[in-house]
Amino acid sequence: MYRGMKIPAVAALAFVLTRVSLASPGYWAHDCDGNYTVPSSYQKSLEQLSAGLPDAVSSSPDLFDKKVLGSWGSRVYGLGRCRPGTDASTCKACLDEAFQEAQVICPLRKRVYMYYEVCTLAFADEDLPSHSAVHKVATKVNGSQVPAQCSKVFDMAINELITYLVKMAAVSPHMSATGQKELAGGACTYSIYGLAECFPKMSAANCSDCLEDLLVVPFLHGHQSEWRSSLTCSYRLEPRPLFDVGKGGLATPGGKNGKKQVWIVVGCVAGALIILLVLLLLWWKLPAKRPSAIKFFDDIIANVQGKTIVMFLDYDGTLTPIVKKPERAFMSEQTRNAVRELAMAFSTSVVTGRSCEKAKGFIQLDELHYAGSHGQDIQLNDGTDPFQPNSEYLQIIAEATERLKEAVREIKGASVENNKFCVSVHYREVRREKDKDLLKNIVMRIVTEEFPNLKVTNGKKVREVRPGPKFDKGDAVKYLLQQLTNKHSWDSSRILPIYIGDDKTDEDAFKVLSEEGGFGIRVCKWRKRTAAEYSLKNPSEVKEFLEKLVRWRREQDQV
Known part of the structure; x- marks a missing residue:
């Protein structure tokens, strides 16, 4: 159960280090802000949430649940999810651990986001977003960078793999997709494995939006291992398989060598936590936006x-x-x-x-x-x-334009514009949210099924269909x-x-x-x-x- 007690810094750090391991559930990132006092009605609502949410998520067919507890002024909004294929006991253990570590890493914080390999936990004093990727994006980078002479072809392969994962996850019944990209070129020979997933019950359009919004964050070029996650979707790239064949579980390092490295990892984590605290303090002092080009x-x-x-x-x-x-x-x-x-x-x-x-x-x-x-x-x-x-795509863009015009003509406010090598499907004047979702789903389905050589990207109130080659x-x-x-x-x-x-x-x-x-x-x-x-x-x-x-x-x- 979550207890909002103040914990000395040294004890907190010791607690975190003792809980870090290479095995599942695998904590990797967090974010927190806002404060509350103890004792308080908010604390009581949070304790009720920690007692009930892990069971509710682990017993749900989708391994996902949202709860709202408490009255106005002390209301707590909670959200929990586990990766598809996780067994109920592992899911519950991960969320229980997330609540426990939250009180150490983010003591007396109202808004907390905890990211693990198999689960995600969030609670706040405000309603949590349903499909916004730009909300609390966490990034983790591991592994060495590829040599400079390989970086261009490596980044191209990464972009192709991520584009494929975004498209397939959006149309998957489980809102997730895995893929593999092989590079064979002498010194530039690599195997890259990817995973993209969205929260259950998201529409295909919202899933695609969420994952593509993650890609707006500046890409970390040349890294062999990268993980980005928002509250509602994530993608992951690794130089090793992400799943055990036939088990549906994340492949994790193990064996004797893995156990011998635990103490090394613990030491690294201790240093990383100190650096993270410094970075968080610096981030809090950042201006609200980029400096004005006029003022500067x-x-x-x-x-x-x-x-x-x-x-x-x-x-x-x-x-x-x-x-x-x-x-x-x-x-x-x-x-x-x-x-x-x-x-x-x-x-x-x-x-x-x-x-x-x-x-x-x-x-x-x-x-x-x-x-x-x-x-x-x-x-x-x-x-x-x-x-x-991509001049050879001129005819297929014209065909896609006519097909999309026909498909969305019954949606009031929708318009389709042929921009020669790009089809722009506008929905700025579409008023009803369900019609906007319908339009996004139609565009994604038609392109995926009928024009596989094209791709869908996002703009401001517009879906844009472009040639597949970057x-x-x-x-x-x-x-x-x-x-x-x-x-x-x-x-x-x-x-x-x-x-x-x-x-x-x-x-x-x-x-x-x-x-x-x-x-x-x-x-x-x-x-x-x-x-x-x-x-x-x-x-x-x-x-x-x-x-x-x-x-x-x-x-x-x-x-």
Whole structure:
């Protein structure tokens, strides 16, 4: 039973270390915040939850349960789940242990999230989310990194495996999927095993959303072992099988060698816990969101001296506000003037999910380079032939567009847009939640069953269907940088690329820029997990930032 008592730090650390082992249930991460006092009615509600939730979860056919205990002011919301295939006794033992360790790791905390190999426990003084991946994401990385010469092919294989797992878990009756990817290339020979799973009773669309939201978190390149989990879904990558054949249980290290390493692990965990506490203290002091690119403009310019700035801009939500009807996403004349002046000062590209033709129609500026369909159609302003890495998908995208139009035509508010190498299924104007879920399920089912060479990705109130082979906004930025560097004979070591975007799809570009010596600016009003270094609140601030950048350039030219 959970007792909210204060425990001395040394005793708490000793308790944690004695409970750490290499065997199941396998604690690996936690998160906690908020405080309560003892004795209190909240404490009593929490004790009732700890006494009943493990039994309720372990006896449930889905190994999942949510409970709400206590009256207003002392109410506790609890959620517990165990991995599919876990026997009832192991499930109950894992959740019992989670409650016990919570009082040591997070004493007197109102909101606690405990992650184990076979179970997840959460309790809070507020309702727990049902399918939000960005809520309390935990990440664990083990193992050595692959050699530098193998990192590119290794990351490509990881991306392919995760994409497959997301698609299969979303349509699986058990909301889980496993897979394996083999790399055979001399020194770059690896076996990678993956697992993706969602909470029971989630819709296929919500499961897909949850897992794809996890992938927005910057990818940890080259690591052979990675585990990411939110409260409602997770994926795991390992260089060894994750399941014992025929048993449905997680494969765990064992034998004499494993037992001999326990003390080494205990020592490592002690150090890791100290580091974790320091990191948590630093995290609590972080600002609410990325620093403002306007307020920190001088800091940005300080890193520009002597470098060639290359600008990349998203369109919807960046140069123009998000609107209900995509065909009415017009850019203001003031913003058009700002972008025109920007293109005169710096090489500027628009990278958008729209087709190049639609983007040009909205922006009406010939000075720009355009990368449409999330980078699948790249057109430089010098009149050279477009670069279309997946041109063979043009016909299948057209077929998928017509099929999806037919499938969602009865859903009020839904619209389907052909963006040449991408089909955008919009649901911003769909009012009923059940209709939104229906639309997401229809898109996922049709693509999985009828167009297996395509993939589904998420945007703001939109499902986007793209060619299966990876080529995203990040790849488009790489290609443009290479072409522009060759065209203008730039010194590649003296280039500063800047990308401004507002959506999940822009995260691919943010990651690339961090590798290329540049940085991203995320357009968002609230705090978001992002690989960008700075933020702007809305398209109005984007225009202001572009105008400041142009004024600075003119001042430099005068000097």
